[in-house]
Amino acid sequence: MAAPKVERFSSALIPLPAENVDTDQIVPARYLKVVVKSGLADALFHDWRFNEDGTKKTPPFVLDDPRYAGRGILVAGDNFGTGSSREHAPWALDAFGIKAVISTSFADIFKNNALKNGILPISVDATVHSQLMDVARSGDAAQVSVDLASAALTTPGGAVVKFAIDPFAQKMLLGGLDELDFVRSKEADIEAHERAHPGTVNTKAPQAAK
Amino acid sequence: MPPPRWGGAPLWYARSMAKTIVQKIWDQHVVSQDEGAPAILAIDLHLIHEVTSPQAFTGLRTRGLKVRRPDKTVATADHSIPTTPRNLPIADEMAATQVKQLETNCNEFGIPLHGWESPNQGIVHVIGPELGLTQPGATIVCGDSHTATHGAFGALAFGIGTSEVEMVLATQCLLQRTPKTYLVRVDGKLQKGVSAKDIILALIARIGVGGGTGHVFEYAGEAIRALSMEERMTICNMSIEGGARAGLVAPDETTFAYLKGRPHAPQGAAWDEAVARWKQLPSDPGATYDKEIVIDANTLEPMVTYGTNPGMGLPISGSVPDPATESDPASARALTRALEYMDLTAGQSILNQPVNTVFIGSCTNGRISDLRIAAAVLKGKHVASGVRVMVVPGSADVKRQAEREGLDTIFRDAGADWREAGCSMCIAMNGDQLAPGEYAISTSNRNFEGRQGKGGRTFLASPLTAAATALSGRITDPRTLA
Ligand code: SF4
Numbered sequence: 001m002a003a004p005k006v007e008r009f010s011s012a013l014i015p016l017p018a019e020n021v022d023t024d025q026i027v028p029a030r031y032l033k034v035v036v037k038s039g040l041a042d043a044l045f046h047d048w049r050f051n052e053d054g055t056k057k058t059p060p061f062v063l064d065d066p067r068y069a070g071r072g073i074l075v076a077g078d079n080f081g082t083g084s085s086r087e088h089a090p091w092a093l094d095a096f097g098i099k100a101v102i103s104t105s106f107a108d109i110f111k112n113n114a115l116k117n118g119i120l121p122i123s124v125d126a127t128v129h130s131q132l133m134d135v136a137r138s139g140d141a142a143q144v145s146v147d148l149a150s151a152a153l154t155t156p157g158g159a160v161v162k163f164a165i166d167p168f169a170q171k172m173l174l175g176g177l178d179e180l181d182f183v184r185s186k187e188a189d190i191e192a193h194e195r196a197h198p199g200t201v202n203t204k205a206p207q208a209a210k
Numbered sequence: 211m212p213p214p215r216w217g218g219a220p221l222w223y224a225r226s227m228a229k230t231i232v233q234k235i236w237d238q239h240v241v242s243q244d245e246g247a248p249a250i251l252a253i254d255l256h257l258i259h260e261v262t263s264p265q266a267f268t269g270l271r272t273r274g275l276k277v278r279r280p281d282k283t284v285a286t287a288d289h290s291i292p293t294t295p296r297n298l299p300i301a302d303e304m305a306a307t308q309v310k311q312l313e314t315n316c317n318e319f320g321i322p323l324h325g326w327e328s329p330n331q332g333i334v335h336v337i338g339p340e341l342g343l344t345q346p347g348a349t350i351v352c353g354d355s356h357t358a359t360h361g362a363f364g365a366l367a368f369g370i371g372t373s374e375v376e377m378v379l380a381t382q383c384l385l386q387r388t389p390k391t392y393l394v395r396v397d398g399k400l401q402k403g404v405s406a407k408d409i410i411l412a413l414i415a416r417i418g419v420g421g422g423t424g425h426v427f428e429y430a431g432e433a434i435r436a437l438s439m440e441e442r443m444t445i446c447n448m449s450i451e452g453g454a455r456a457g458l459v460a461p462d463e464t465t466f467a468y469l470k471g472r473p474h475a476p477q478g479a480a481w482d483e484a485v486a487r488w489k490q491l492p493s494d495p496g497a498t499y500d501k502e503i504v505i506d507a508n509t510l511e512p513m514v515t516y517g518t519n520p521g522m523g524l525p526i527s528g529s530v531p532d533p534a535t536e537s538d539p540a541s542a543r544a545l546t547r548a549l550e551y552m553d554l555t556a557g558q559s560i561l562n563q564p565v566n567t568v569f570i571g572s573c574t575n576g577r578i579s580d581l582r583i584a585a586a587v588l589k590g591k592h593v594a595s596g597v598r599v600m601v602v603p604g605s606a607d608v609k610r611q612a613e614r615e616g617l618d619t620i621f622r623d624a625g626a627d628w629r630e631a632g633c634s635m636c637i638a639m640n641g642d643q644l645a646p647g648e649y650a651i652s653t654s655n656r657n658f659e660g661r662q663g664k665g666g667r668t669f670l671a672s673p674l675t676a677a678a679t680a681l682s683g684r685i686t687d688p689r690t691l692a
Contacts, residue, residue, distance in 0.1 A: 017543070018547070019543075019544045020519050020521075028660055030664075032290075034304070035264035035307060036264075047659070047660050047664055086371075087353075087373060105420060108453070109450075166248075168385070179373075180273075180380060186383075193241040197238065200480065201254045201282055201345060202281050202282070203282060205281075206341075207476055
């Protein structure tokens with residue numbers, strides 16, 4: 001199974017100056033009735049982008065603003081991805097061409113889900129964040145480059161800013177390695193643990209007479 | 211030896227003598243841990259539903275893998291199914307396909323399914339406890355952020371994404387970093403008219419929707435001990451609304467009494483052994499936490515949200531905050547936008563705000579005790595004219611019990627709609643939804659923009675406050691009920 005491989009990329013920025021952007025905004029629930037991962041590009045931020053009749057809003061939402069067309073790094077407010085566990089959120093970001101989201105913090109489940117899909121949740125401090133947000137809002141096409149191996153981004157001004165990333169996720173993404181393969185390689189440990197801890201949960205056999 | 215951790219080891223590893231319940235459960239479930247890698251954590255119970263699982267099963271097929279432990283996996287259909295009578299087919303084609311896909315997947319991989327026509331069907335977080343599958347000390351996961359509900363039993367329970375669902379299906383394990391711990395101590399006693407829902411809404415209003423990020427809440431204190439299991443579930447359920455993936459309550463006699471005799475609970479000698487083990491779980495005296503907060507239950511009022519995230523809540527006698535008095539510009543912007551969306555005015559009181567719809571249900575407040583509370587308010591009365599009241603039991607079992615007690619008749623006589631079990635208007639995937647601009651008071655857990663229908667506006671509150679509001683059609687303080 002091909003795992004996403006990420007090394008470095010650069011892009012100009014898209015501003016999304018909202019805090020606590022929840023996954024119900026990223027992909028509204030009615031788009032969760034799918035049984036595949038693909039085809040979610042139009043579901044992304046759907047209700048912020050489209051009118052009731054399916055036409056785009058005027059003025060357009062940032063993702064549809066010609067000034068930001070083709071850009072792959074979103075700069076969003078604090079606690080991005082709060083709410084539900086739907087992995088449809090990173091699937092939709094990916095389908096739209098977003099490679100990274102820069103914020104001051106991320107909700108836990110979103111962060112995990114994003115990393116598993118090769119989308120980098122990049123946390124920076126408030127000062128760097130507001131600088132990047134200013135650049136993004138100005139519409140400036142200056143590029144920010146992201147280098148995963150050194151866990152650093154280079155701002156349009158040339159400053160190199162380190163960001164925190166789980167070193168394991170970093171290794172997986174750099175190598176295009178598969179987490180499930182990694183866990184499966186620990187079969188002996190899993191078996192030993194199962195033998196030592198049989199547990200009392202059994203979904204197949206009711207244990208008490210009703 | 212403390213495991214390596216991204217961003218420094220949590221405090222509890224540094225003082226390893228006295229352990230928290232989280233640390234105890236964690237230690238018992240670590241299969242192995244490579245240097246620099248997250249722990250491989252064994253999972254005791256994996257809950258599945260139709261919305262977040264299909265792509266995971268596709269992944270298994272692509273890889274040619276089986277489900278490792280179907281006996282530790284259980285499925286139900288809850289999110290996209292209609293709550294109209296079960297003898298009607300699912301009209302929405304996509305929802306029907308999704309439910310059918312779940313059946314196919316469960317059959318093919320040997321997973322027990324409480325499907326949409328089963329007598330045990332229900333919201334995944336309602337049926338786990340009901341069936342006795344949710345047990346103290348267990349690790350429980352589901353592709354659903356409200357999995358924290360199961361923490362009420364002293365289980366470490368949290369939501370995962372679909373890639374992780376695939377991993378658990380294949381290996382019955384998960385890669386996890388050790389979480390930090392956050393003690394939420396609720397002292398004192400709740401006043402009349404104030405409930406578990408108000409405790410959790412008050413906590414989230416205080417710490418914000420990101421306040422618990424990276425942490426597991428442990429709810430403790432006199433007011434928590436006094437709660438029933440269903441009330442504890444209401445609190446743990448909304449841990450994620452405070453940013454914490456998990457929240458739990460140490461098991462006690464209340465827990466054991468709830469669990470005893472349930473279909474999947476251990477019985478006989480196995481029960482006694484299990485209880486003896488579970489009694490070792492509570493946090494040791496002197497155990498330390500990464501964060502702590504104390505809430506005084508005595509001073510809590512019924513809570514209601516006014517904005518577009520669950521942290522935007524206030525005591526029911528309070529007034530809507532003013533963005534002009536917010537010192538942080540980002541918060542002021544967020545508040546301005548929320549008030550615009552909700553069409554509320556800064557400084558207005560939240561009491562007497564009219565609503566179009568009342569929704570009583572969800573994995574937060576769709577259990578039998580919630581329905582009893584609502585029915586007691588509505589008994590012999592009628593809901594305000596023009597107000598739609600939907601009562602949706604959390605499970606088929608809750609529905610049967612309510613009907614045995616005659617609650618359905620009380621609701622119907624009061625002019626409320628009595629439905630089949632499911633998530634319904636909590637997530638509005640199944641056609642149960644608000645029209646654009648409509649207001650609802652809802653016992654569910656999320657008031658995000660469009661959560662209950664595109665353009666719909668949600669006030670979150672307790673079943674008691676929601677039922678009181680149903681009678682007047684305006685947000686009503688349940689303490690003023692005769
Ligand atoms: S009732 Fe609502 S919150 Fe609970 S599982 Fe269903 S959709 Fe999710």
